[in-house]
Amino acid sequence: MVQVSDKTDGSKAEKEAFLGIDVGSVSCKFVLIDIDGNLLTHVFLRNRGSPIDSVKDGMAKLKEAVQENEELQSYTIKACGTTGSARYLTKAIVGGDLAKTEIIAHAVATQSMYPNVRTILEIGGQDSKIIILRDGIIIDFAMNSVCAAxxxxxxxxxxSRLGIAIEEFGDYAVKSNNPLSIAGRCTVFAESDMIHKQNAGHSREDIIAGLCDSLVRNYLNNITKGKDLDEPVVFQGGVSYNQGIVEAFERHLGCKVEVPKYNVLMGALGMAILVRDHYIDNETETLFRGLDVSEQEFKTSTFNCGDCPNNCEIVQVKMPSDENKVIARWGSRCGKWEVF
Amino acid sequence: MEVSGGAPKSKVKVGIPRALHFYRYFPFWKKLLEELGAEIVLSTPTSKKIVEEGVQMGFGELCIPMKVFYGHVLHLIENHPDLDYLFVPRYVAEDKDAYFCPKFLSLPDVIRILPNVPKMLNFEVNVKEFPISQSVIELGKQLGVGQSRALESYKTAKEYFKEYQDFLRKGVPVNHALRLVQRDLPFTVPKKKSKGDIKFLLLGHGYNVCDTYINLDFQKKLRDQGIEVITIENLPESLFKVPVIVNKRLRNYWRHEEEIMQAIRYYLTKGRDEIDGVIFLISFACGPDSLISELIMRDMKVVGIPFLDIIMDEHSGEAGLLTRIESFTEMIRRKKRKLEMDAKKKVKSKIKSEV
Incomplete structure (x- = not known):
């Protein structure tokens, strides 16, 4: 059993492990590393319901993975870090020691594998970003704003509309000999354009290849505008599984685009590295509640503040096992409810 | 008019929407109107209700600050039925070779047609056509004040406004200074809290940078991260005397945008090491800002000052904004730390080699 540091007698478990959790818009990633940054185990799952449920599910799966592996049981989780859009909520629930943005986490993970990386492309479930690095330092980044195309x-x-499993999507694109031109500015137009091309009798391969190409053009126009995309270029996030998109990027950038081995885990991996460094620098006792968080009950409730015309909707999370203590609260504009 | 001894005549009530040019000229307006014998009624700070009502009233293609202006006018109409006048000045040109955004030019006209709107005071600033003193005399007439007293009021208001601007140039946040103006308090510089380890120049129009509801209390979010924030109002007057020439054929002719460009020019050259980063707050659908944002981004790339543009509209999510601010700040801190560590290493190896 992976233990939490303050609950060990120190003799049995002496190997140190660090947990990184990335809760994104579509999926949840958990990565456990050792002190040298080697990946011990990971969990990847699609979000269901609230981020709280997803985190609990993930922790349950992680616990299973540990129970099945004797080697892992000799490790102690010394610190836990969270990233992704739900980083603060997750931090409150699992007892995280550090929360950082996806930008930093992704950059740190990629640098650990490609120390000379100068451009990181990341496309996930609902957002896309670019990170520019020079001499090992992040110097610029951008994220998509209103458009999720x-x-x-x-x-x-x-x-699913074309009746193809998402895993095979990229393979279809690669098979095309004649990629069609598909409107890439907006997904609404892209979709109607695709339907026209389908009805005109074009093959699925050519349509999909055209779509991949238009999406890459859209990304380059909207996200990377004005930035210098130098080699080495690393492409990560769920969409980097799609070979069609990878090849479209290579075509447009005119250089090799690397996809790391743990392409969908990079955020969580980076966070694990960050929290490891934080642990080494500070040697503080972890706040991590342990993998048994999966069995904990958390109650979320909302109420309207009503103290001013803004009437903010406040969300709070309570932990019934700990005298109904409020462990997180957010949503107020003035910030007064965030103190508890 | 002036009856001695009798009951004091109740003052003329003038409503001012707390939006747009309020963040720029309010101290001038307040002093001028009060000197002309009026009492000022301000709308409350922007709230959810004000935004919602303004968005309903304004048509789709307007920028958010313009919609918010509608909301403030509606708020005044609803909550102050006893207003004698509404003050929505028309700002066309403040100097000979620059204009305000076209939306400011037509502002009084689009407000005048709202239902139940009170009488409006006419006040136009257009120095290309006539001096401001003439507009002040016209304004005085509408309030029953003669020419010489109107000019005297103008002088007082101008002096007060100068004093206010000098106060801002000492590094005082605009919102703090505006609060002092509202309460008629003297301009004393607040004690500086501990300085942040990094310093950002926050660019943008006053109504974007200072409306804490619209920008999700952006400045506080920065200060919470331990950042020292300065805005263009805090910069020395001398920076704004040199016109910006993008290229010989392209002359920027928007007043606000010219100021933003002038401010940034200083940091491209002499002020290069005085700031750690630049953030430009832009409202969605702002034409002039979208143009200069591109120019500023290119300049920043050349000198290597980190630059972040943030586009706001009424649907702005808190999480997305925080992610950008945190990433930007963290990026700069990490860079600073790495450079410091590299410098230390250099010193160490130098000492070693000398030994």
């Missing part, structure tokens, strides 16, 4: 969710939707 070309992210994983859209590809998912199109795959």
């Amino acid at each position: 070309g992210t994983g969710s859209f590809l998912d939707h199109q795959a």
Whole structure:
């Protein structure tokens, strides 16, 4: 059993492990590393319901993975870090020691594998980003703002409309000899364009290849505008599984695009590395509640503040096992409810 | 008019929407109107209700600050039925070779047609056509004040406004200074809290940078991260005397945008090491800002100052904003730390080699 550091007698478990959790818009990633940064085990799952449920599910799976592996049982989780859009909520629930943004986590993970990386492309379930590095330092980044065109969710939707499993989507694109031109500016237009091309009798391969190409064009126009995309280029996030998109990027950038081995785990991996460094620098006792968090009950409730015309909707999370203590609260504009 | 001894005549009530040019000229307006004998009624700070009502009233293609302006006018109409006048000045040109955004030019006209709107005071600033003193005399007439007293009021208001601007140039946040103006308190510089380890220049129009509801209390979010924030109002007057020439054929002719470009020019050259990063707050659908944002981004790339543009509209999510701020700040801190460590290493190896 992986133990939490303060609950061990120190003799049995002496190997140190660090947990990184990345809760994104579509999926949840958990990565456990050792002190040297080697990946011990990981969990990947699609979000269901609230992020709280997803985190609990993930922790249960992680616990299973540990129970099945004797080697892992000799490790102690010394610190836990969270990232992704639900990083603060997750931090409150699992007892995280550190929360950082996806940008930093992704960059740190990629640098651990490609120390000279200068450009990181990341396309996930609902957002896409670019990170520019020079001499090992992040110097610029951008994220999509209002437009989610070309992210994983859209590809998912199109795959199911064409009757293809998302996993095979990229293979179809690679088989095309004659990629069609598909409007890439907006997913609404892209979809109607695709239907026209389908009805005109074009093959699925050519349509999908055209779509991949248009999405890459959209990404380059919307996200990377004005930035210098130098080699080495690393492409990660769920969409990097799609070979069609990878090849479209290589075509447009005119250089090799690397896809790391743990392409969908990079956020969680980076967070595990960050929290490891934090642990080494500070040697503080972890706040981590342990893998048994999966069995904990958390109650979320909402109420309207009503103290001013803004009438903010406040969300709070309570832990019934600990005298109904409030462990997180957010949603107030003035910030007064965040103190508890 | 002036009756001695009798009951004091109740003052003329003038409503001012707390939006748009309020963040720029309010101290001037307040002093001028009060000197002209009026009492000022301000709408409350922007709230959810104000935004919702304004968005309903404004048509789709307007920028959010313009919609918010509608909301403030509606708030005044609803909550202050006793208003004698509404003050929505028309700002066309403040100097000979620059204009305000076209939406400011037509502002009084689009407000005048709202239902139940009170009488409006006419006040136009257009120095290409006539001096401001002439507009002040016209304004005085509408309030029953003669020419010489109107000009005297103008002088007082101008002096007060100068004093206010000098106060801002000492590094005081605009919102703090505006609160002092509202309460008629003297301009004393607040004690500086501990300085942040990094310093950002926050660019943007006052109504974007200072409306804490619209920008999700952006400045506080930065300060919470331990960042020292300065805005263009805090910069020395001298920076704004040199016109910006993008290229010989392209002359920027928007007043606000010119100021933003002037501010940034200083940091491209002499002020290069005085700031750690630049953030430009832009409202969605702002034409002029979208143009200069591109120019600023290119300049920043050349000198290597980290630059972040943030586009806001009424659907702005808190999480997305926080992620950008945190990433930007963390990026700069990590860079600083790495450079410091590299410098230390250099010193160490130098000492070693000398030994």
